[in-house]
Amino acid sequence: MARRRYVSIKEVAARAGVSFQTASKVLNGGDVRVSADTEERILAAATELGYRPNTIARSLVQRATATIGLVASDATDVAIAQASVAAEQAARANGHSVLVGHLAAGGADGADIVRTLIERRVDGIIAAAPEVEEDTEVADLLRRYVPAVSLQAVPGGGVPLVGSNHRDTGRLAATHLLGLGHTSIGTVTGTFRRRMTRSRLHGYEDALRAAGLEPSEDLVAEGDWTPQGGATATRLLLEHSPGLTAIFVHSDAMAIGVLSALWQAGRRVPADVAVVSCDDIPFAEFLTPPLTTVRVPLAETGRQAVELLLRSIAGEPVPERTPLLPVELIVRDSCGGRRNPSD
Amino acid sequence: MARRRYVSIKEVAARAGVSFQTASKVLNGGDVRVSADTEERILAAATELGYRPNTIARSLVQRATATIGLVASDATDVAIAQASVAAEQAARANGHSVLVGHLAAGGADGADIVRTLIERRVDGIIAAAPEVEEDTEVADLLRRYVPAVSLQAVPGGGVPLVGSNHRDTGRLAATHLLGLGHTSIGTVTGTFRRRMTRSRLHGYEDALRAAGLEPSEDLVAEGDWTPQGGATATRLLLEHSPGLTAIFVHSDAMAIGVLSALWQAGRRVPADVAVVSCDDIPFAEFLTPPLTTVRVPLAETGRQAVELLLRSIAGEPVPERTPLLPVELIVRDSCGGRRNPSD
DNA sequence: ACCCAATGAGCGAACGTTCGCTCCTGCACG
DNA sequence: CGTGCAGGAGCGAACGTTCGCTCATTGGGT
Numbered sequence: 001m002a003r004r005r006y007v008s009i010k011e012v013a014a015r016a017g018v019s020f021q022t023a024s025k026v027l028n029g030g031d032v033r034v035s036a037d038t039e040e041r042i043l044a045a046a047t048e049l050g051y052r053p054n055t056i057a058r059s060l061v062q063r064a065t066a067t068i069g070l071v072a073s074d075a076t077d078v079a080i081a082q083a084s085v086a087a088e089q090a091a092r093a094n095g096h097s098v099l100v101g102h103l104a105a106g107g108a109d110g111a112d113i114v115r116t117l118i119e120r121r122v123d124g125i126i127a128a129a130p131e132v133e134e135d136t137e138v139a140d141l142l143r144r145y146v147p148a149v150s151l152q153a154v155p156g157g158g159v160p161l162v163g164s165n166h167r168d169t170g171r172l173a174a175t176h177l178l179g180l181g182h183t184s185i186g187t188v189t190g191t192f193r194r195r196m197t198r199s200r201l202h203g204y205e206d207a208l209r210a211a212g213l214e215p216s217e218d219l220v221a222e223g224d225w226t227p228q229g230g231a232t233a234t235r236l237l238l239e240h241s242p243g244l245t246a247i248f249v250h251s252d253a254m255a256i257g258v259l260s261a262l263w264q265a266g267r268r269v270p271a272d273v274a275v276v277s278c279d280d281i282p283f284a285e286f287l288t289p290p291l292t293t294v295r296v297p298l299a300e301t302g303r304q305a306v307e308l309l310l311r312s313i314a315g316e317p318v319p320e321r322t323p324l325l326p327v328e329l330i331v332r333d334s335c336g337g338r339r340n341p342s343d
Numbered sequence: 344m345a346r347r348r349y350v351s352i353k354e355v356a357a358r359a360g361v362s363f364q365t366a367s368k369v370l371n372g373g374d375v376r377v378s379a380d381t382e383e384r385i386l387a388a389a390t391e392l393g394y395r396p397n398t399i400a401r402s403l404v405q406r407a408t409a410t411i412g413l414v415a416s417d418a419t420d421v422a423i424a425q426a427s428v429a430a431e432q433a434a435r436a437n438g439h440s441v442l443v444g445h446l447a448a449g450g451a452d453g454a455d456i457v458r459t460l461i462e463r464r465v466d467g468i469i470a471a472a473p474e475v476e477e478d479t480e481v482a483d484l485l486r487r488y489v490p491a492v493s494l495q496a497v498p499g500g501g502v503p504l505v506g507s508n509h510r511d512t513g514r515l516a517a518t519h520l521l522g523l524g525h526t527s528i529g530t531v532t533g534t535f536r537r538r539m540t541r542s543r544l545h546g547y548e549d550a551l552r553a554a555g556l557e558p559s560e561d562l563v564a565e566g567d568w569t570p571q572g573g574a575t576a577t578r579l580l581l582e583h584s585p586g587l588t589a590i591f592v593h594s595d596a597m598a599i600g601v602l603s604a605l606w607q608a609g610r611r612v613p614a615d616v617a618v619v620s621c622d623d624i625p626f627a628e629f630l631t632p633p634l635t636t637v638r639v640p641l642a643e644t645g646r647q648a649v650e651l652l653l654r655s656i657a658g659e660p661v662p663e664r665t666p667l668l669p670v671e672l673i674v675r676d677s678c679g680g681r682r683n684p685s686d
Numbered sequence: 687a688c689c690c691a692a693t694g695a696g697c698g699a700a701c702g703t704t705c706g707c708t709c710c711t712g713c714a715c716g
Numbered sequence: 717c718g719t720g721c722a723g724g725a726g727c728g729a730a731c732g733t734t735c736g737c738t739c740a741t742t743g744g745g746t
Binding site: 055 | 731732733734735
Binding site: 003004006052053054055056057059060065067074078081085088089092097098099100101102104113115116117118119120121144145146147226227228230231253256257259260263282283285286287288290 | 346347349395396397398399400402403408410417421424428431432435440441442443444445447456458459460461462463464487488489490569570571573574596599600602603606625626628629630631633
């Protein structure tokens, strides 16, 4: 337990018999105008002493921390977790570390988290927290203090946005179901407060109208992104529109609840009710039945956010809107569009 | 996009007409021997200027960053994510920030991540990465440089451990199945390299022996913690022991694959095969059928890790082994031990 | 043999804080 | 009226770096 004291560059320099600034040059700086001999001595001294540069001191003088802040929803949500992890790994691949803050349920502590990140002088911030979509305090902080990129709209704008095409997502799912011959297609949506939900809903409506169908309120039930919420919404849907033959769900997590509720109601999937969802989380393939879903490039979104942010930090101008990433329909069994080989 | 320059305490002091050290006292230090009048002037100047303390500078002089490092497995794994999120929130509640590093698949970059954390002078490190269980380089770094707490065994010891009682977990699951009358109980384990796997297996064997049954190799199949792995292992199990009537799975994630494979093999759950698993991730309740599982207190583990680490940082001696957290059996439908109300 | 350029190393300053000490002022008390 | 003491504020030093400049030495070209 006798913890090793950190050794500073001065001690290394002393042992090598040079000034500490010279040691700094060879150990960290790039401007190595030093003889091979002294360089070697310094390096040797450093390893013998177990020297570890003190990034804190470096950050102070360079006025940059090589750290980015990530404010994320409770990353127990698989989808958010995927984006977060990808973002962290991308940041690290570019020499940056990531300081995270997970919002409490409800997201009331968003501004606190961001303030902390700012005080720690992160070079930039990535917001991956839907709760923040309406938080003007957070938006102000992001606009004023630090380069930022967001995975969802920010009130007042001014923060570059990355993400995928949610309207296409809805359109793709509904179109597929329509193509299978369904005409009474319900939808279990995310929370209405989120733009993503509204976009997906619009995509769904686009598809219905394109097929000559008029969207009905009785076919829409709001979920809350959880399996519970999905189950509850499904029961509501079944009550209002007992005749429906298909459901488009706004997330795989909710789809788990949807499947469960359908099963409990005695409706077989896909024989009685076809289900298409979105995200394509790792579990989707292994549900019973395997879930047909619109794959959302979550990891890719995280990486793109980092890339954009790093460019913004470097001083490059970044557009407030980048092209939305494309989504892709993954057909499995829950929609009945594919014959199960074991049938 | 005109980013606000950070204002230093000196500017605040100048505006308030005091020395910057005095400003420091009222803005950050606790030793406020200052007249109410000047205090007010300083506070006013600070808010007018939008002063944000520079934690970097503070860390430099205080030789402490109020930051802890978290090295985690790819937190796409729901169980790890739960522990991570809880740990971060607990740390923040105690005034600490969290710097994360997610291991690449395979975990080869563990030592790199830890080194980075050390160079950033985190006050302590939490290891929540099973991959690290055999990484002696990581173990050395953790022992030598910085207080640490691990969620899994560390080669050579010397790092306090927190976690739950895995042997009880196996015992509880198998005992329940035995109590239901099963005598041919297979198990889909985690990777054998992990101690947790071996503990759970031992618990399972304990229970069998206590019931007068001899464990058989044909009833054990190694999984890899993924749904895929669970499915593959299940097929293997079915091949070697077609007569089994129950399966104990080492994680809910794998259980999803187990359920899927069973379904594809035409075995009904729980009628033909009963399933009990461990973790109790949020999805467990919504699988078809709802999963009977041994709840592992993941969030609680994360919190306990932080608590221990903070004490260690504060200089208190912490025991290398804390009492294991208790687990609890959650009975749902997949084990057949409970009559489904809809039956 | 002389000058100048290039090479190698040193040195002061700065980054934004905290910490502990010193100094000044004024007031109460003997 | 002098002494002591407490309250209030200031000041120097330090934390561990990086950065840009200066200085000394060497060697090659004419």
